Every structure is written in C-alpha cells, then in structure tokens.
C-alpha cells in the first residue's frame with residue numbers, strides 16, 4: 722500500500738482525477754470501478770474539467786459502481802443511480818451501455834448479485850477501482866464482519882453507516898436498511914485500487930487502516946493484501962498518524 726499525502730480535499734481530488742485520466746490514457750478501454758458518497762465528488766468534478774479541456778477520451782471505457790441501496794428506485798434523488806447520472810454519467814457524456822450499477826429494485830436480489838458479477842467478469846475485470854472508506858472501515862457497503870471472500874451480495878447496513886448517510890435524507894428512517902454491494906473479493910480482484918481519504922471524520926479509520934491488523938472486523942484492512950493500492954489522504958485525515966507509520970507507507 723502506497724500513501725500519497727496531500728494538503729486538502731481539493732489537492733486530493735486533482736491528484737485522483739489525474740490518476741484516472743492517466744489510466745484511461747494508458748488503456749483507453751479501461752474498466753473503471755466507481756464509488757459514490759461524499760468522497761469522490763470532487764474527483765468527478767476534476768475529471769469533468771479534464772474532459773472539458775479535451776484531456777481525456779472516455780468513449781471506450783466501461784464503468785461498474787460499487788453499490789446501490791436495496792429497494793430504492795433509480796429515480797429516487799438519493800439513489801446511487803441518480804447520483805451517478807447527475808455527477809458523472811451526464812457531465813462526462815457516458816453512454817448508458819458503458820455504465821453499470823447493481824439494480825437495487827430487482828425482484829430477486831440474489832440473482833441480481835450473480836448477474837452483476839457476470840457482467841464484471843465479461844468486461845474483463847476492473848482495471849482501476851476508486852474507493853472511499855466508511856468511518857467504520859467499510860469499503861463499498863461491506864460492513865465490519867463481512868467475509869473477505871464475499872462476492873457481490875446484499876448487506877444489512879450498520880446503524881452507524883445509516884447515521885453517517887442520514888445527512889443526505891430528510892430523516893434517518895428514510896435511509897435504506899440494506900444495500901447491494903460488490904463483495905470484498907470482487908473489489909480485491911481489481912488490478913489497481915485508489916483509496917481516497919480526507920477530513921477529520923476519517924481520522925480514526927485511516928489510523929486503524931495504516932496501523933492496525935488485517936481483520937474482517939475492519940474491511941478496509943484487506944487492502945494491505947493487495948499488490949497495487951494507492952491511498953491518497955489529506956493532512957486532516959492524517960493528523961493522528963505517527964511519523965514512523967507515515968514513513969512506512971510513503972517510502
């Protein structure tokens with residue numbers, strides 16, 4: 722795991738967008754794994770700037786999102802489908818056939834999970850997966866305790882995750898209780914992973930990621946077993962990380 726230290730969210734977003742653009746330049750038919758939530762928003766805005774100045778050709782990429790709330794219609798403003806349409810697919814003019822998200826309203830969610838896995842495999846696997854980290858260490862919506870050998874599955878969201886995401890809903894009761902998420906093994910099969918972490922809210926999670934053990938209680942810790950993970954983190958998120966630990970990851 723390699724750590725890139727940046728000053729703030731803005732610098733992090735610029736760096737992450739440049740890394741994605743670099744990947745697409747190197748492999749124009751890249752399969753990109755995308756995330757939602759607050760973390761990647763700035764990255765998508767920076768990617769749009771690169772796109773607007775003609776710095777990236779996205780016509781041959783394919784995208785797969787990490788997750789979607791279960792039972793939430795695509796048209797719901799807080800669905801990850803809606804998020805992606807507004808913040809990524811429309812601004813970057815991606816065609817519908819290029820983009821994929823799990824269907825949280827499928828009649829049979831187990832079958833939907835298997836379908837999603839098949840699509841990822843048929844596309845040749847994910848070249849670069851963008852990740853944020855939950856305050857409890859979740860990646861995608863893989864909550865603490867999820868098996869490291871999990872594939873795309875339905876997950877019961879932890880109360881703390883529902884609380885963290887309640888900021889996007891009128892009340893916490895409106896936050897869905899379940900989601901469909903790529904599994905940890907699915908994420909780990911990505912050839913390259915980019916984990917973005919910024920702000921005080923993520924301080925403890927980042928410290929535990931860098932210092933702690935690899936254990937299913939803390940899903941993001943599995944990333945230490947991957948051969949190509951870049952963590953981009955800002956000063957606020959890194960505030961409590963001791964210097965010797967920083968040195969270990971920055972080389």
Ligand SMILES: O=P(O)(O)OC[C@H]1O[C@](O)(CO)[C@@H](O)[C@@H]1O
Pocket residue numbers: 756757758759760761787788852853854855856859860861862
């Ligand atoms: O980025 P946020 O909103 O802090 O959420 C943390 C992570 O949890 C998820 O929302 C779960 O999907 C990730 O996509 C996200 O990066």
